[in-house]
Amino acid sequence: xxxxxxxxxxxxxxxxxxxxxxxxxxxxxxxxxxxxxxxxxxxxxxxxxxxxxxxxxxxxxxxxxxxxxxxxxxxxxxxxxxxxxxxxxxxxxxxxxxxxxxxxxxxxxxxxxxxxxxxxxxxxxxxxxxxxxx
Numbered sequence: 001x002x003x004x005x006x007x008x009x010x011x012x013x014x015x016x017x018x019x020x021x022x023x024x025x026x027x028x029x030x031x032x033x034x035x036x037x038x039x040x041x042x043x044x045x046x047x048x049x050x051x052x053x054x055x056x057x058x059x060x061x062x063x064x065x066x067x068x069x070x071x072x073x074x075x076x077x078x079x080x081x082x083x084x085x086x087x088x089x090x091x092x093x094x095x096x097x098x099x100x101x102x103x104x105x106x107x108x109x110x111x112x113x114x115x116x117x118x119x120x121x122x123x124x125x126x127x128x129x130x131x132x133x134x
Contacts, residue, residue: 002049031109038109040073051075060103060117061094074104074116083131090133099131 004012004023011028014021022028029036037054047053056072058065066072072089083095083102090096103117 005050034108034110034112035114036109037106037114042073042075052077054106056104057107057113058105060105061099062101064094066093072104074106084134085131087133090131095131095133102131 007023008025009023011024011026012022013024013028031038040053040055042051042053043049053073053075056074059068059072060066066089068089075084077084083099085093085095101117101119103115103119106114106116108114
Protein backbone atom coordinates (compact mmCIF):
# COMPACT_ATOMS: atom_id res chain seq x y z
CA UNK A 1 0.00 0.00 0.00
CA UNK A 2 1.06 3.60 -0.60
CA UNK A 3 1.71 6.02 2.25
CA UNK A 4 -1.67 7.71 1.82
CA UNK A 5 -3.50 4.36 1.68
CA UNK A 6 -2.17 3.71 5.20
CA UNK A 7 -3.76 6.92 6.56
CA UNK A 8 -7.31 8.19 6.91
CA UNK A 9 -6.72 10.77 4.15
CA UNK A 10 -9.38 10.38 1.44
CA UNK A 11 -8.64 13.43 -0.68
CA UNK A 12 -5.79 15.77 -1.47
CA UNK A 13 -5.11 18.86 -3.53
CA UNK A 14 -1.88 19.99 -5.16
CA UNK A 15 -1.72 23.70 -5.88
CA UNK A 16 1.38 24.19 -8.01
CA UNK A 17 0.96 27.96 -8.21
CA UNK A 18 0.91 28.39 -4.43
CA UNK A 19 3.24 25.41 -3.92
CA UNK A 20 0.80 23.95 -1.41
CA UNK A 21 -0.36 20.41 -0.58
CA UNK A 22 -3.69 19.99 1.23
CA UNK A 23 -4.66 16.63 2.78
CA UNK A 24 -8.25 16.01 3.86
CA UNK A 25 -10.26 13.35 5.67
CA UNK A 26 -13.35 14.47 3.69
CA UNK A 27 -13.88 14.38 -0.06
CA UNK A 28 -12.73 17.62 -1.69
CA UNK A 29 -13.80 16.78 -5.23
CA UNK A 30 -17.17 17.67 -6.67
CA UNK A 31 -17.69 15.61 -9.84
CA UNK A 32 -20.16 18.25 -11.05
CA UNK A 33 -17.30 20.76 -11.20
CA UNK A 34 -15.71 21.39 -14.59
CA UNK A 35 -12.17 20.07 -14.88
CA UNK A 36 -12.67 16.99 -12.70
CA UNK A 37 -11.35 13.76 -14.23
CA UNK A 38 -12.74 10.31 -13.49
CA UNK A 39 -9.99 8.09 -12.12
CA UNK A 40 -9.33 4.62 -13.56
CA UNK A 41 -8.06 1.77 -11.37
CA UNK A 42 -5.14 0.18 -13.23
CA UNK A 43 -4.67 -2.70 -10.76
CA UNK A 44 -6.77 -5.08 -12.92
CA UNK A 45 -4.20 -4.39 -15.68
CA UNK A 46 -1.27 -5.31 -13.43
CA UNK A 47 -0.45 -2.09 -11.56
CA UNK A 48 0.77 -2.92 -8.04
CA UNK A 49 -1.06 0.02 -6.35
CA UNK A 50 -3.88 2.45 -7.07
CA UNK A 51 -2.51 5.23 -9.30
CA UNK A 52 -4.18 8.55 -10.03
CA UNK A 53 -4.86 7.62 -13.65
CA UNK A 54 -7.32 8.82 -16.27
CA UNK A 55 -8.20 7.66 -19.76
CA UNK A 56 -6.67 9.98 -22.36
CA UNK A 57 -8.87 10.81 -25.38
CA UNK A 58 -5.91 11.91 -27.49
CA UNK A 59 -2.18 12.42 -27.10
CA UNK A 60 -0.22 15.05 -29.02
CA UNK A 61 3.57 14.94 -29.21
CA UNK A 62 5.53 17.90 -30.61
CA UNK A 63 2.35 19.33 -32.10
CA UNK A 64 1.28 16.13 -33.87
CA UNK A 65 -1.47 13.69 -32.84
CA UNK A 66 -0.37 10.18 -31.85
CA UNK A 67 -2.61 7.43 -33.24
CA UNK A 68 -3.05 4.32 -31.12
CA UNK A 69 -5.29 1.29 -31.41
CA UNK A 70 -4.97 0.80 -27.64
CA UNK A 71 -6.33 3.00 -24.85
CA UNK A 72 -3.84 5.49 -23.41
CA UNK A 73 -3.94 6.03 -19.66
CA UNK A 74 -2.18 8.95 -18.01
CA UNK A 75 -0.92 8.53 -14.46
CA UNK A 76 -0.55 11.78 -12.55
CA UNK A 77 2.49 11.67 -10.28
CA UNK A 78 3.59 14.88 -8.60
CA UNK A 79 7.05 13.42 -7.99
CA UNK A 80 7.93 12.92 -11.66
CA UNK A 81 9.66 15.51 -13.81
CA UNK A 82 8.48 14.98 -17.36
CA UNK A 83 6.87 11.74 -18.42
CA UNK A 84 7.30 8.02 -17.96
CA UNK A 85 5.86 6.11 -20.91
CA UNK A 86 5.71 2.47 -21.91
CA UNK A 87 8.60 1.22 -24.02
CA UNK A 88 6.19 0.54 -26.90
CA UNK A 89 4.77 4.08 -26.84
CA UNK A 90 8.30 5.51 -26.64
CA UNK A 91 9.53 3.45 -29.61
CA UNK A 92 6.39 3.89 -31.76
CA UNK A 93 6.11 7.66 -31.33
CA UNK A 94 8.18 10.80 -31.73
CA UNK A 95 9.21 10.51 -28.06
CA UNK A 96 12.24 8.52 -29.21
CA UNK A 97 13.33 11.48 -31.39
CA UNK A 98 13.16 13.92 -28.50
CA UNK A 99 10.11 15.72 -27.20
CA UNK A 100 9.79 19.41 -26.47
CA UNK A 101 6.06 19.35 -25.77
CA UNK A 102 3.13 17.06 -25.20
CA UNK A 103 -0.58 17.60 -24.65
CA UNK A 104 -3.22 15.18 -23.46
CA UNK A 105 -6.93 15.65 -24.14
CA UNK A 106 -9.49 14.29 -21.68
CA UNK A 107 -13.26 14.40 -21.23
CA UNK A 108 -14.05 15.64 -17.74
CA UNK A 109 -16.95 14.43 -15.59
CA UNK A 110 -19.21 17.17 -17.00
CA UNK A 111 -18.55 16.04 -20.60
CA UNK A 112 -16.30 19.01 -21.39
CA UNK A 113 -12.84 18.81 -22.98
CA UNK A 114 -9.84 19.29 -20.70
CA UNK A 115 -6.31 19.70 -22.04
CA UNK A 116 -3.22 19.08 -19.91
CA UNK A 117 0.21 19.67 -21.33
CA UNK A 118 3.75 20.85 -21.02
CA UNK A 119 6.03 22.66 -23.42
CA UNK A 120 9.59 23.86 -23.27
CA UNK A 121 8.58 26.60 -25.69
CA UNK A 122 6.14 28.12 -23.18
CA UNK A 123 8.21 27.48 -20.05
CA UNK A 124 9.52 30.57 -18.28
CA UNK A 125 10.96 29.11 -15.08
CA UNK A 126 12.58 25.82 -14.01
CA UNK A 127 12.32 24.23 -17.46
CA UNK A 128 13.00 20.52 -17.58
CA UNK A 129 11.08 18.08 -19.72
CA UNK A 130 12.23 14.47 -19.83
CA UNK A 131 10.46 11.52 -21.45
CA UNK A 132 11.72 8.16 -20.21
CA UNK A 133 10.61 4.70 -21.33
CA UNK A 134 9.81 2.14 -18.64
